[in-house]
Amino acid sequence: MTRPRRILVSCLIVILVFLGFYNFLIRPKINQIRLLNKKHEDTAKVLNSSFEYIKKYTDVKMAFEHISHQWKILEKCLPDEEEMPNLLRSMSDAGKRSNVKSILFRPLAKIPKDFYQENPIQVKTTSGYHEIGTFLSMISELPRLVNVSNLMLVSSESTERTLKAEFIATAYTTKK
Numbered sequence: 216m217t218r219p220r221r222i223l224v225s226c227l228i229v230i231l232v233f234l235g236f237y238n239f240l241i242r243p244k245i246n247q248i249r250l251l252n253k254k255h256e257d258t259a260k261v262l263n264s265s266f267e268y269i270k271k272y273t274d275v276k277m278a279f280e281h282i283s284h285q286w287k288i289l290e291k292c293l294p295d296e297e298e299m300p301n302l303l304r305s306m307s308d309a310g311k312r313s314n315v316k317s318i319l320f321r322p323l324a325k326i327p328k329d330f331y332q333e334n335p336i337q338v339k340t341t342s343g344y345h346e347i348g349t350f351l352s353m354i355s356e357l358p359r360l361v362n363v364s365n366l367m368l369v370s371s372e373s374t375e376r377t378l379k380a381e382f383i384a385t386a387y388t389t390k391k
Contacts, residue, residue: 293389309353317341334386
């Protein structure tokens with residue numbers, strides 16, 4: 216064998232060995248690396264979206280805590296059913312302190328809402344203009360939430376300085 220032939224055969228053997236190593240050892244590792252990189256990218260996407268969900272969860276949790284705190288404050292303004300007689304007594308006392316005469320309290324049908332119910336009370340009074348204003352002011356200063364609506368003031372036929380007032384006082388209670 217001549218020298219150029221030996222070099223050619225040696226080169227072919229080296230090339231065949233290299234191709235064998237490449238096909239059986241290196242190429243599977245490259246494919247495995249590509250597969251692991253793809254899994255890494257997918258996991259990174261899931262992780263990033265998880266961080267976004269965690270941030271949203273934190274924001275929602277803070278908003279929920281804020282709303283819960285506000286609800287606890289508002290719940291103090293909404294008595295439960297057992298506290299309604301005390302509220303009516305407070306309104307009656309306010310009428311007496313403001314010198315309003317002929318106070319009539321007539322409870323009307325309750326109106327259920329989502330998480331509370333309205334308890335309308337028909338109120339009729341006879342008194343002077345300023346006394347009625349004082350009475351309404353005292354109702355607005357009660358620690359419980361009371362809404363006055365449908366206020367009608369009519370001059371009394373018997374006396375010039377007396378008014379008949381009729382309105383609906385709506386007290387609110389929580390649903391249990």
